[in-house]
Amino acid sequence: MLCGLSLAVFLVWAAISAHTTGQPCLWSALMPAGLQVNCSSLNLVELPHLPSDTTELHVQDNRLTSVSPGLFDRLVGLKNVSLSGNPFHCDCRIQYLRNWLLKNRAVVSTEPTCASPSSVAQRAIAELDDDYFSSCVMGSCTHGTYNIVMGVMLCCLIVLLLWSLRLAKRSTVTLYLYEIHSGFEADSLRSLKPKQRRRMHTAQSGVNVESLTWAEDLEKPVINMELLPQVLDALHKKHNIKIKAT
Numbered sequence: 001m002l003c004g005l006s007l008a009v010f011l012v013w014a015a016i017s018a019h020t021t022g023q024p025c026l027w028s029a030l031m032p033a034g035l036q037v038n039c040s041s042l043n044l045v046e047l048p049h050l051p052s053d054t055t056e057l058h059v060q061d062n063r064l065t066s067v068s069p070g071l072f073d074r075l076v077g078l079k080n081v082s083l084s085g086n087p088f089h090c091d092c093r094i095q096y097l098r099n100w101l102l103k104n105r106a107v108v109s110t111e112p113t114c115a116s117p118s119s120v121a122q123r124a125i126a127e128l129d130d131d132y133f134s135s136c137v138m139g140s141c142t143h144g145t146y147n148i149v150m151g152v153m154l155c156c157l158i159v160l161l162l163w164s165l166r167l168a169k170r171s172t173v174t175l176y177l178y179e180i181h182s183g184f185e186a187d188s189l190r191s192l193k194p195k196q197r198r199r200m201h202t203a204q205s206g207v208n209v210e211s212l213t214w215a216e217d218l219e220k221p222v223i224n225m226e227l228l229p230q231v232l233d234a235l236h237k238k239h240n241i242k243i244k245a246t
Contacts, residue, residue: 023042023043025037025038025039025042025048026038026039027051030055030056033053033055034053034054034055034056034077034079035051035053035054035055035056036054036055036056036058037050037051037054037056037057037058038058039057039058039059039062040058040059040060040061040062040082041060041061041062042062043062043063044059044062044063044064045062045063045064045065046064046068047059047064047067047068047071050071050074050075052074052075052076052077053077054075054077054078055077055078055079055080056078056079056080056081057075057078057080057081057082058081058082059081059082059083059086060082060083060084060085060086060110061084061085061086062085062086063086063087064083064086064087064088065086065087065088065089065093065115066088066089066093066094066097067094067096067097067100068096069096070096072100072104078104078107079107080107080109081104081107081108081109082108082109082110083108083110083112084109084110084111084112084113086112086115087115087116088112088113088114088115088125089114089115089116089117090114090116090117090120090123090125090128090132091117092133092135092136094114094125094128095133095136097112097125098125098126098128098133101125101126102126105126111124111125111126112124112125113125114128120132
């Protein structure tokens, strides 16, 4: 049962490896435990997915220019690794491999070297100092700081918008009536009907009889003044509009 399960895992891994690289890596079981994975001289441009129980890994003489970050972190049982013979390009992408080599020099048979750029050609990757990657750190920090600043600004904008909506909802509009307006004419609270407008025009023309009729009509309120307090109360409760006399 265990043999069948191991064979199934191997077949799945071999299929993934073949799909990624075009040619499958060779593997063999080691005693008492572990796997030896041989991916050497396969013209690989990237490493395939590796079994977690790999203890020996041979990927020399390929076309690797970098190693994906985190690829070796799962392989806690590695005891022998060969990475030489690959044209590694030592830019920011090689920083993960350099850090891993510094921690695991004991398991590396031959230290890999840089093939490019020319300033570090033939130099061991593990010998690259922190200053060499200073621009990578600055770029990463700058990008991270920019994202943080933009996130804070966006949050502040959202909070300001919500606060404005809440303030607008709770705001109260107050209309003040000063003493100079306390004696405003009653016709400002009335709607002038066509008949009344004609009478007002006649009154302005100097006809005393029509003026008298117009004055009598003005004494008759067009609106029910008893409803005014209810209207004011409704404006205050539903629309937060207050009318105050000062």
